[in-house]
Amino acid sequence: MFGFQPTANAGSITKQLCSFLRDKIEKGALSPGLKLPPTRKAADELGIARNIVIEVYEQLAAEGYLTSKAGSGTYVSEGIEIRSRMKQPPTSYPIQPLSVIPARRMKVISFDTGTPDLSRFPRRVWNKCVREIIDSEPAEVFAYGDVQGTPALREAIARYLFRMKGITCDPGQIVITSGTSESFLLLAAAFSDRYRNVYVEEPTVEFVRDIFQKMKYSIVPVEVDDQGMDISRIERSAPSGLIVLTPSHQYPTGSILSIQRRQQAVALANKDGHYIIEDDYNSEFRHKGEPVPPLQLLAPSRVIYAGSFSKTLSPALRIGFLIVPPGLIELIVRTKTELNLTASSITQSALARFMMEGCFDRHIHKMRAVYKRKRLFLADQVRLLFGEHVEVAGDEAGMHVQLVFRQDRYGSIDWHGIEAFGAHFYTFDDYAVFKGRYPGKVVLGYGHLSEEEIAEGLQRIRKFTEVWKKGHPSSEEYQSFRSIPGATY
Structure with missing residues (x-):
């Protein structure tokens, strides 16, 4: 052809x-x-x-x-x-010889998992929305605004969630926050007089544990496997509390909470009085098959749904939201009022217009293709560089992958010093309460990286693993690399 x-x-x-x-x-x-x-x-x-x-x-x-x-x-x-x-454009990247990278070329390639491809932010359209809001909205748009959130944005979110995820909720159930961290802080404060236990995935992002620890909750880590959190590990006699789940795309494993465990979680919440906090992390960007239905659909009265625009658009917007069961909305709004937590009215109004005009849907559609292409490229490069010795694991979604380095090839790699080789990423141990249980498992984010950066970063990781195999970080080659001026960070 x-x-x-x-x-x-x-x-x-x-x-x-x-x-x-x-x-x-x-x-x-x-x-x-x-x-x-x-x-x-x-x-x-x-x-x-x-x-x-x-x-x-x-x-x-x-x-x-x-x-x-x-x-x-x-x-x-x-x-x-x-x-x-x-x-x-380079279509393949030959494996570089295992030679030291000159210091003048050394710039750390960070496989950060929290940053989307900001180069593709729709600046022109967003600027138009902001300009129209500033030019046409009444003076109240410059005030603090409704503590629950701008009505127009809550309406836009409710329509989007119904259209794209099947969630039926009234705009009055939606609470706008400045992001997922604030959402969790708000919930921790709101429930502090009712619950003292929070059941969190193990491993998971550290800010979840940090927020609830600051609010004096007892943290109960619950193991995650390839079907998500193992709900059966929550004792039936355990105190009622909050169960924090990322059912659509768990971080860092990338697993999906199975329907069996979803039903177990709902049954447990109904029977023992728990509330489930559903962090709908990166659910928009599923690269194979259909998006995973939210857990909230199974139990709207026991699930508090948390969403954010940080990964779908930009973290700089500082906009997130909660869908709160009707019986809790008064508690959540009262707590938010007491804490004086508000988000920019201008940004909320601009985002509402951006969504109502269909711009958000089009952006998601475009970025889904972009991230899928990057993930396929990363997986191809891993196979090229590491063959069968490294597995790309987790569901094909989001902006990160789990890499599993086979122990029979690499042993228990100590990744300290990887930045001396010009790459940066996090291991499972960085997100775990119980260290040492996840040998060879690392997380690579690719959303913000170009294909050239992905390929170069993987080559640097391979360089590190080859030096490790030769003699671990005490080897002469490793020490000579670290001695290069500018090569350590």
Whole structure:
């Protein structure tokens, strides 16, 4: 098809065909309005599975390169500017020799898991929304605003949740916060006279434990496996409390809470008087299959749903929200009033307009394709660099992956010193109460990184593991690397 020839060791066929068609379209070789071959015919011509062609067409349609017309076919989209000069993005990254990286080139590549791709923030559209709010809204938009949140934003969120996740709630059940951390702080304060125990996933993000510890709760870690939190480990005689879950995409494991355990959690909450706090972490970005239904649908009266726009748009917005059961809304709003917690009225109003005009839906759709492409690229590079000795684990969602380094190959790697090799990431132990139970398990975030940075960062990690295998961090090569000026951080 159009002269496409796959190249060995250049990534998956899907990635190569996507790159090939993008390149042809951007150069004008495939003109706007050109009809592409049907998927079955294209697959026959290329000698590949039809599903691959379907996935490529869908990917490029999501990116705007192609347009599908029901009953007619797939066409090259209009309005794409033709490139005049050759673009040569690297499609594969050869394994670098195990030599020391000169200090002048050393810049730490951080596989931070909390930052989205900020380069793709829709600045022009967002600026338009903010400008319209400032120009047209009454003077009250510059005041502190409703402590529960701007009514327009609560209405927009309620509509979005019903449309995209099937959650039915009244805007009066929604409380706007400045992010997930404030949401948890608010809940910890609101329930402090009622509960003293909080059951948290083990491992999990440290701020969850930190917030409840500051509020003098007893923290009860509950082990997580590939089906999410093991609800059976919560003693039936245990005191009532709060159960904090990330059922759609647990961090850091990436696991999904199974339906069996969801039902167990709801039954436990109903029977023993617990409330479940559902942190809907990164649920918008599922890269395979359909989004996982929220736990809140099973028990609207026992589940407090926490969402945020930090990963979907930008952490700088400082906007999160809670869906609170009707019987608790008075308690939560009263506590928020007493703590004087408010979010920017201007930002809330701009976000409401951004959502009501469909901009948020379009942004999510675009970023889902971006993060899926990055995850596939990262997984391909891991296979290229480490082969079968490293597993990419967790559900195909979000902006992070779990890597498992096989102990029969690497032993119990001590990752201290990895930054001397120009990379930074966190291990499972960094998120665990009980240390030493997760040998070889690390978390890599890729949302904010380019493909070049992902590839280079993985090569640096491989360099570290090769030095480790030779003689651990006491080896002469490791010590010589650390002695390079500017190579330690």
